[in-house]
Amino acid sequence: MTDLFEAETASTTSLDMRRLQRRQRRATRRKWTLVASAVALVVLALGSSVAYSFVKSLSPSESAVADYTGAGSGSIQVVVEAGDTGADIAQTLYDAGVIASTEAFIVAWNQNPDSSSISAGYYFMQREMQASLALDQLLNPDYRDVRTLTVIEGKTLDTYYQKIADLTEYSLDDVKAAAADSAAIGLPAEANGNLEGWLFPSTYTFNPGVTPTDVLSKMVSTTVEVLDRNGVAPEDYERILTVASLVEREAGTDEDRPMIAGVIYNRLAIDMPLQLDSTVHYFAPSDSVFTSDADRAIDNPYNTYLYTGLPPGPIAAPGEASIQAAVNPTQHDYLYFVTVNLTTKETRYAVTYADHLKNVQLLQDWYAANGG
Known part of the structure; x- marks a missing residue:
């Protein structure tokens, strides 16, 4: 019995010893893990600091870069090329003696949301300008030489x-x-x-x-x-420009442009001469708003009193409103028009020649009453 109890006691003591040793080993591992973690954090912090310092060294610092003060003096012309970046412009200004350093301009460029809207072109600048003022001047169209x-x-x-x-x-x-x-x-x-x-x-x-x-x-x-x-096909370029030029020379108001275009197309549709004084004035210029019998008798391909169809080409440069009228004329039955008041540009339209003559009389009356 004594031997049995002694063996059991010895066994228990050995077990406790092993447990103690395991705890000590765990404690040791935790200690070194904490030490390693602390060392890693120190290394990471040092690395971040070095990296930040490196990155910061690549970016211009407002306090570290050279810059002039004030608007400068004298006058010099610089050229901003198409596609120039902020760095390109900075170098151009520096080379011309406008700014003290490219870094100062880049700082100003990064702070101004409008910087990228600088247009290519020639600019009047001063020498030794503060970089931010140089940028403002490039953004001001008044300083562009055009x-x-x-x-x-x-x-x-x-x-x-x-x-x-x-x-x-x-x-x-x-x-x-x-x-x-x-x-x-x-x-x-x-x-x-x-x-x-x-x-x-x-x-x-x-x-x-x-x-x-x-x-x-x-x-x-x-x-x-x-x-x-305005949706004009290339094969119709010349025809539309020709009609638009007639509208440009004949219409007194924007409202009349599509109306007159409608008259032109109505006449073309029935092979009726256009009989437009504007085409006669093209080859026989005159200060008068009217044409003479002699002018209308001149044999010229632009004479729409003698020849049907459109003239060989445009008789003037039309604006977009006249081009739009030639593309989208007003649909109506009128074959005649005449401006009856040369001051207000009031224009009358007629389907029949008899009604047209009445409108022509209105023009003649106006002309007589106004010193004609």
């Missing part, structure tokens, strides 16, 4: 040629020579080499050094854009 051309509706090529010569400082002969190169100015084949009516009336801006070919190309491409926008 050449502006405004051409109005209803004029012929000679008028536009002279305006282009004045704008570009090229001679009138140079402009005409450029206009004769249909391929260089992008004149569509449908025009058959006839530029009349293809120089869209609008206001255009160009950079310094613009050439007649540049201007003519832009005006022609704008005409194509307007025709396409």
